[in-house]
Amino acid sequence: MSATARRTRRRALAAELRDRRRENRAHRDATTRVKVSDFLLGAGMPQEEVDRYGSWAGRHIVSKYRAAHHGHAPRTTYKRTKPCKGAPKGRWIKVYVYRAADPALMAGASAYGRTAPYVAEYAPAA
Structure with a gap:
């Protein structure tokens, strides 16, 4: 050649x-991607409870996602936190994002006791 x-x-x-x-x-x-906080707010959880328990719910959700996807982590994005004493404008943290109809969202939120009552009857629009 x-x-x-x-x-x-x-x-x-x-x-x-x-x-x-x-x-x-x-x-x-x-594809539409959502953060755990957006998912919990859509399920009817109050904002102050999302701020308090959203991180732990996210840990349960990511463990369900990894179990279903052979150990792979979901996609990530950045989110600005609320202002605090050390960071008056908030700081940027890395968070996971999921497809809106991902079964790991429901399974993980149902596995965590603080979010289970909110997602028991929640069915997202696919």
Whole structure:
């Protein structure tokens, strides 16, 4: 195979890979992702209880997610915390985000006693 043919083939394969990645990115970005705090607020939990118990609920939810996905962690995003003495504007923390209809949200929140009553009759719009 000549150098020109190899270069042409390599460019064609690169273009094909680029197109596949573009399609995957469009599909990935079309899915709605929610944070645990948004999910709990949607389930009817008051904001002060979400602030107090949301972290522990998130730990239960991520453990259910990892059990269902062979140990893989969910996607992450950043969230600004509420202002406090050491950080008057709040600080940025890394939190997990899930698909809106992910079964791990319901399973994890049902497993935690503080959030179980709120999600017992909650059915998210899929």
